[in-house]
Amino acid sequence: DIQMTQSPPSLSASVGDRVTITCRASQSINTHLNWYQHKPGKAPKLLIYAASTLQSGVPPRFSGSGSGTDFTLIISGLQPEDFALYYCQQSYSSPRTFGQGTKVEVK
Amino acid sequence: EVQLVESGGVVVQPGGSLRLSCATSGFTFDNFAMVWVRQGPGKGLEWVSLVTWDGDTARYADSVKGRFIVARDNSKKSLYLQMNSLRPEDTALYYCAREARFLEWFEAFDVWGPGTMVTVSS
Numbered sequence: 001d002i003q004m005t006q007s008p009p010s011l012s013a014s015v016g017d018r019v020t021i022t023c024r025a026s027q028s029i030n031t032h033l034n035w036y037q038h039k040p041g042k043a044p045k046l047l048i049y050a051a052s053t054l055q056s057g058v059p060p061r062f063s064g065s066g067s068g069t070d071f072t073l074i075i076s077g078l079q080p081e082d083f084a085l086y087y088c089q090q091s092y093s094s095p096r097t098f099g100q101g102t103k104v105e106v107k
Numbered sequence: 108e109v110q111l112v113e114s115g116g117v118v119v120q121p122g123g124s125l126r127l128s129c130a131t132s133g134f135t136f137d138n139f140a141m142v143w144v145r146q147g148p149g150k151g152l153e154w155v156s157l158v159t160w161d162g163d164t165a166r167y168a169d170s171v172k173g174r175f176i177v178a179r180d181n182s183k184k185s186l187y188l189q190m191n192s193l194r195p196e197d198t199a200l201y202y203c204a205r206e207a208r209f210l211e212w213f214e215a216f217d218v219w220g221p222g223t224m225v226t227v228s229s
Contacts, residue, residue: 001169034215036152043202043219044144044152050213087152091214094157094166096142101151 002026002090006099012107019075021102023088028068032092035064035073038085038101047086048073078104109133109218111203116223123193123227129186129203129220136184137161140206142216143177143188145199153199156188157206171197193227200224 003026013019023033031051038044046055048064051071061076075082083106088099115127129141143155156177157166165177176189186203201223204216 032213036216038152043221044204044216045219046215046217049209049215049217053209053213055215055217085151089152089154089216095168096154096157096214098144098152098154 001095002029002093002097004088004090004097004099006086006088006102008102009100010103010105012105013078014107015078015080017078017107019078019082019104021073021086021088021104023066023071023073023099025069025071025090025092029090029092031067032090033064033066033071034089034091035062036087036089037082038087044087049091075104109205111205111218111220113201113203113220113223116201116225118226118228119193120229121193121195121227125190125193125225127188127190127201127203127223127225129188131184131186131205134205134218136179137181140214141177141179141186142204142206143186144202144204144216144219145197146202146222147196147199150199155201158186190225193225195227198225198227 005024033051035048036044052064063074086102110132142157158177162179174192178187203220205218207217
């Protein structure tokens with residue numbers, strides 16, 4: 001199975017900050033990497049697929065990059081509604097493993 | 108509007124069985140693979156199972172292999188998860204989600220239900 005490792009597990013930030021979350025796969029997954037946002041009491045939301053393609057309706061302050069084993073999610077100009085958990089997930093092979101999550105908290 | 112709604116979550120004793128359902132609407136159900144994902148208390152998201160559009164192929168996480176069975180009824184636009192030999196560590200909020208294919212080669216879970224809670228406890 002492919003293991004996904006996110007860092008950091010949590011971070012504190014302020015509105016307007018630039019936030020960077022990284023995700024590393026235990027083997028190459030090309031660009032078969034997705035990012036999700038998850039808020040308490042709500043269903044997870046797909047933000048980015050194929051490592052860098054923004055899902056329809058997602059604000060452009062979210063961006064993704066990377067290929068192979070190393071990936072990055074950047075939030076440029078954090079907004080109040082962005083405080084949440086973020087997960088990476090590989091779709092290269094089954095099982096479709098998730099990273100352990102990164103909690104973005106208010107500083 | 109595309110919708111997924113899970114049901115069937117209850118409190119069940121260890122060793123017991125349970126069947127979850129996921130009713131869908133607003134899209135052509137048999138065009139998509141479907142998945143179950145769970146989140147245990149204080150834990151992250153864990154992929155549980157996947158079934159292909161035609162129901163012919165199923166995949167499972169090692170943690171549930173041999174105990175859970177995923178199925179679908181395309182005529183009813185519904186997804187199911189039969190959960191047997193339940194353990195306390197199966198306690199979680201269970202989500203069903205649609206696996207969409209993008210750019211011909213890339214899959215992602217683009218629509219999710221609100222989840223149904225399963226508690227395994229004596």
